[in-house]
Structure formats: structure tokens, C-alpha cells
Amino acid sequence: MEMIKVKNLTFEYIRRDEEGNVESINKAIDNVNLDVKKGDFIAILGANGSGKSTLAKHINAILYPTDGGVWVNGMNTAEEKNLWEIRQTAGMVFQNPDNQIIATVVEEDVGFGPENLGVPTQEIWERVEKSLEAVGMLEFRNSSPNKLSGGQKQRVAIAGIMAMKPQCIVLDEPTAMLDPNGRKEVIATVRELNKKENVTVILITHHMDEVIYADKVFVMERGQVKMEGTPREIFTRVDEIKKYRLDAPQVTELAYELKKAGVNLPDGILTVEELIEAIKLIKK
Amino acid sequence: MQIIFDKVNYIYSGGTAFARHAIKDISFSINKGEFIGLIGHTGSGKSTLIQHMNGLIKATNGHIYFNGQDIYEKNYDLRKLRSKVGLVFQYPEHQLFETTVFKDVVFGPTNLGLDKLECELRAYEALKMVGIGDDLLDASPFELSGGQKRRVAIAGVLAMKPEVLILDEPTAGLDPRGRDDILEKIAELHRDSGLTIILVTHSMEDIANYADRLFVMNRGELVMQDTAKVVFSHYKELEQMHLAAPQVTYVMNVLKDKGYRVNTDATTIDEAKEEILKLLQY
Numbered sequence: 001m002e003m004i005k006v007k008n009l010t011f012e013y014i015r016r017d018e019e020g021n022v023e024s025i026n027k028a029i030d031n032v033n034l035d036v037k038k039g040d041f042i043a044i045l046g047a048n049g050s051g052k053s054t055l056a057k058h059i060n061a062i063l064y065p066t067d068g069g070v071w072v073n074g075m076n077t078a079e080e081k082n083l084w085e086i087r088q089t090a091g092m093v094f095q096n097p098d099n100q101i102i103a104t105v106v107e108e109d110v111g112f113g114p115e116n117l118g119v120p121t122q123e124i125w126e127r128v129e130k131s132l133e134a135v136g137m138l139e140f141r142n143s144s145p146n147k148l149s150g151g152q153k154q155r156v157a158i159a160g161i162m163a164m165k166p167q168c169i170v171l172d173e174p175t176a177m178l179d180p181n182g183r184k185e186v187i188a189t190v191r192e193l194n195k196k197e198n199v200t201v202i203l204i205t206h207h208m209d210e211v212i213y214a215d216k217v218f219v220m221e222r223g224q225v226k227m228e229g230t231p232r233e234i235f236t237r238v239d240e241i242k243k244y245r246l247d248a249p250q251v252t253e254l255a256y257e258l259k260k261a262g263v264n265l266p267d268g269i270l271t272v273e274e275l276i277e278a279i280k281l282i283k284k
Numbered sequence: 285m286q287i288i289f290d291k292v293n294y295i296y297s298g299g300t301a302f303a304r305h306a307i308k309d310i311s312f313s314i315n316k317g318e319f320i321g322l323i324g325h326t327g328s329g330k331s332t333l334i335q336h337m338n339g340l341i342k343a344t345n346g347h348i349y350f351n352g353q354d355i356y357e358k359n360y361d362l363r364k365l366r367s368k369v370g371l372v373f374q375y376p377e378h379q380l381f382e383t384t385v386f387k388d389v390v391f392g393p394t395n396l397g398l399d400k401l402e403c404e405l406r407a408y409e410a411l412k413m414v415g416i417g418d419d420l421l422d423a424s425p426f427e428l429s430g431g432q433k434r435r436v437a438i439a440g441v442l443a444m445k446p447e448v449l450i451l452d453e454p455t456a457g458l459d460p461r462g463r464d465d466i467l468e469k470i471a472e473l474h475r476d477s478g479l480t481i482i483l484v485t486h487s488m489e490d491i492a493n494y495a496d497r498l499f500v501m502n503r504g505e506l507v508m509q510d511t512a513k514v515v516f517s518h519y520k521e522l523e524q525m526h527l528a529a530p531q532v533t534y535v536m537n538v539l540k541d542k543g544y545r546v547n548t549d550a551t552t553i554d555e556a557k558e559e560i561l562k563l564l565q566y
């Protein structure tokens with residue numbers, strides 16, 4: 001069974017005037033189909049306003065479909081009785097870490113989630129320790145979140161979600177506000193959770209270099225999925241992704257430019273190492 | 285020299301147990317018409333530094349000169365300074381509040397006490413400068429896309445006719461095209477109007493394309509001020525400071541480490557391309 005199944009999903013924002021008459025209907029999601037297997041790492045790309053966040057909010061039942069359906073681990077998000085369990089199955093991490101941290105001590109913040117789930121105290125502490133260790137923040141357990149860097153705060157927010165033992169994490173632009181190192185830390189943490197704990201990851205981002213490790217990439221535009229494939233397949237089509245207001249990692253673009261100038265490089269180079277290897281082959 | 289900082293220090297909550305030395309002994313000068321990129325890890329003091337430039341924060345000690353005048357001198361007109369040094373905060377679209385785009389931009393100059401016609405002319409001109417067309421003047425700012433909102437917010441500052449424009453992470457959260465659009469607009473303002481630009485960013489790839497000089501902040505200190513080429517050649521030190529160099533700089537350096545004879549100072553795609561084509565003898 002898929003971890004996440006999205007079938008013919010349509011979602012409309014309906015605007016009404018003061019009398020309640022419908023003024024306009026905006027289709028934020030337009031007939032989207034998406035399957036995510038357990039343990040997959042998938043990335044969703046798309047311009048501002050393309051429907052990425054609206055889609056993400058369907059996965060843990062913050063929004064309900066206007067048409068079609070969303071199933072999380074087989075549970076239909078439209079059925080209210082599933083709500084509690086869906087939110088435990090799929091956790092969300094948002095863009096701004098400062099909006100997600102509520103306690104004055106790191107370990108209390110991480111414990112807040114499981115406490116609300118009614119987990120016994122002893123187990124809460126075990127989970128807090130394990131989650132903080134998983135994101136590499138155990139040594140800061142007694143710190144005030146105020147004193148942490150952006151990347152560290154975001155890792156604490158991820159630990160807070162992990163402590164609820166979700167099978168799936170949805171991250172909505174988790175690195176938009178971070179410096180290069182913070183971005184690296186967060187992405188490394190997410191990959192680690194995906195590999196070691198087999199957590200299903202759905203990453204929404206505007207940073208192309210963060211999606212090169214994903215199993216599959218979806219590109220959205222105007223509420224529809226326009227491209228899907230492995231990162232290599234997607235970034236081979238540099239001209240096409242630019243049409244959707246996106247770009248490629250800088251090294252991919254460099255390789256693409258070199259190819260255009262006549263250099264015989266393979267398609268879809270994604271990392272510095274790959275480019276170096278390709279150049280070495282030519283020099284031989 | 286348009287802006288001079290002379291040993292500027294700022295201590296938050298000075299004299300208490302929570303005292304924190306946010307910026308330490310900062311000295312630099314910026315010429316009129318320069319494009320400065322300001323980089324540094326989160327919490328390195330970038331935002332504190334730029335708020336000194338238009339007098340929003342008063343230094344604990346040290347001197348700041350704008351166009352030759354000490355801004356801490358008695359009778360110095362700080363209001364005027366703030367109209368000359370425009371500051372665009374992070375996520376400036378959160379500060380939009382009026383019912384139409386045009387009214388929002390007119391708000392700033394109106395507060396300067398200018399007559400109505402002048403204010404409207406300035407607002408109109410500022411919106412043109414950031415590429416907001418006539419069709420959007422009467423739209424609600426809240427109906428616009430993220431990139432458009434941000435450009436309207438920048439127009440609000442431009443309408444004050446500043447000589448210096450400071451932008452704190454103007455591209456955070458925008459999609460790549462939106463990011464390029466804003467940066468292109470800023471470069472255009474710099475080129476066409478001779479504005480001095482100070483751009484705070486976490487995107488090393490972007491800043492390498494635009495800035496004349498980079499200022500690097502680390503733990504409250506200004507540790508480097510030089511061209512992008514020189515700064516990014518210290519990429520290992522930058523990593524120690526939680527920063528990085530553009531990907532292409534890494535490509536060139538790895539090639540060199542592998543024994544190829546290449547020039548490593550490329551910081552943009554075009555420069556790297558030329559260098560690699562030379563290596564491969566195309």
C-alpha cells in the first residue's frame with residue numbers, strides 16, 4: 001500500500017462577497033495524481049502560487065479535497081474519524097522555525113507533541129532523547145531555543161515532529177530562511193531520517209540543489225503536475241524547467257552550457273563530483 | 285565616501301547579565317554608487333549592522349558618517365537620513381497595509397510632508413522602476429503574487445528617493461524566476477539611477493553575479509571586505525563561518541586539486557565555462 005495516495009485531487013478556494021454570493025473560484029489544485037511509496041524521498045518543485053503548499057496541507061488534513069481524494073496510509077483524509085491518526089502519521093515542518101517553537105527549553109519543546117498525544121512520561125523522555133539524537137541536537141537539550149542558529153532551530157522543530165513517531169514528514173520550504181550551513185544541516189538530517197528510520201519524506205523547496213537526492217521529483221504549475229521523474233530526468237530538461245519559473249543546480253547549468261558549446265558530457269549532471277569525473281574522462 | 289563606519293560597537297542589554305556584543309569594532313567605507321553584498325551566518329550581526337546605517341539603532345560607541353556628517357552629532361536630522369538611506373526589511377510584503385497598491389506606495393512620501401502631486405508622481409515612478417504596470421495600481425496588494433508584493437514593498441521605499449538602498453534578504457522564499465526578477469531589478473536600479481546598493485543575502489551564487497565588493501560578517505565582526513573573487517577564494521574559511529562559495533568555485537578548485545591547470549577564481553557560470561573550455565581546448 002502507498003504511504004500517500006492522491007487521486008484526481010482538485011481544490012478550489014472560493015471567494016464570496018459580503019452577501020455570501022460566490023465572487024470567484026480559484027482552482028489551487030487541478031486534478032493531481034500522486035503516489036508515494038513507504039520510505040520514499042520525494043520532492044515537489046514549482047513557482048510561488050503553483051499549489052505546492054496547498055497540496056501539502058491536504059496530506060495531513062489541514063485542507064480537504066473539493067473533488068477527488070487523499071489517502072494517508074490507507075486512511076481517507078476526508079473522514080473526520082481518521083483525523084487524529086492521520087496527523088500522527090504525517091507530520092509537518094514549516095518555513096519559519098520561530099513560528100514552530102513554543103517552549104523555553106529545547107527538550108520541552110520536543111516533548112510537547114508526544115505529551116499532547118498522551119504518551120506516558122517515561123516514554124516521552126525516551127522519545128525526546130532519541131529524536132534529538134537523530135537530528136544531532138542532543139547536546140543542546142537544556143538550551144533555550146533563542147540561543148540557537150536558524151538551522152539548529154529548524155532541526156529542533158524536526159525533532160519535535162519525530163518525537164510523535166510519524167511515518168511520513170512533509171517539509172514546506174524548511175530552508176528558505178537559513179544560511180548555507182543551516183540548509184546543509186537540515187537537508188542532511190532529513191536524508192538521514194529517510195535512510196536510517198525509513199521515514200517517508202516529502203520536501204517542498206525552491207532550492208534546486210536540495211532535491212538531487214530525492215527518489216522522485218514532481219514539478220507543479222497552476223495546480224497541475226507538469227513533470228515527474230528522477231532528479232536526473234528532470235534536470236536534463238533545463239529549458240523546460242525554466243518555463244516553470246525554476247532553474248537547475250548551478251553545476252547542472254554549467255554542464256548544460258558546456259554541452260551547448262560542444263563538450264561531450266553526459267546528460268543531467270547533478271553534482272560537482274559528477275562533472276569532475278566527466279571532465280577527467282574527456283581529458284584522458 | 286558616502287558611508288563611513290569608524291569602530292562601531294553595539295551591545296544588546298548592556299550592563300545586564302544578558303549583555304551581548306552584537307557587532308564589534310566595525311570599520312569600513314562605502315563609495316557612492318557601489319554595490320555591496322553583505323553575507324554572514326544567521327545571527328552574525330548583519331541585520332543589526334544595517335539598522336545602524338539609517339540610525340534605527342544607535343551604536344554603543346563608535347562613529348558613523350553619512351556624506352561627511354557624523355550622524356550622532358547634536359542637531360543631525362535623523363528623519364532626513366532615513367529618507368536618504370532606504371531600508372527594505374526581510375519579508376517586506378508583511379508591511380503592506382493599504383487597500384490599493386498605489387496608496388501603499390504613496391504613504392511614504394506623504395509622510396515626508398511633500399505636496400500631493402509630488403507624492404503621486406514619486407509613487408508612480410517608483411512602481412514603474414520595479415516593473416509594476418498600470419493594470420495593478422488599483423489592485424489590492426494582497427491579491428498579488430509573492431514576487432509582485434515584494435516589488436511593491438520595495439517601491440514604497442524607492443518613492444522616498446533614497447540615495448542608498450539596503451535590502452535584507454529580498455529573495456527569501458521566492459521561486460527561482462521571482463528571485464532573478466528581483467535581482468535584475470535591483471541591478472537595473474543600481475545601473476540606471478546610480479543608487480548605492482547594500483544587499484544582505486544567503487545566496488552565494490546570486491551575489492557573485494552582482495556585487496562590486498562583499499562584506500563578510502562572522503560572530504559580530506567584519507572579517508573580510510573584498511571582491512567576490514578574492515572572498516570566495518577563501519572558501520575553506522567561509523565554510524568555517526557557516527558559509528560557502530558558489531558551486532562553480534568548488535568545481536574549479538577540485539579540478540585544480542586533481543592536477544589540472546585551471547584558474548580557480550571563477551565565481552559565475554560564464555567564467556567557469558570559459559575556463560573549462562580553455563582546459564578542454566575548445
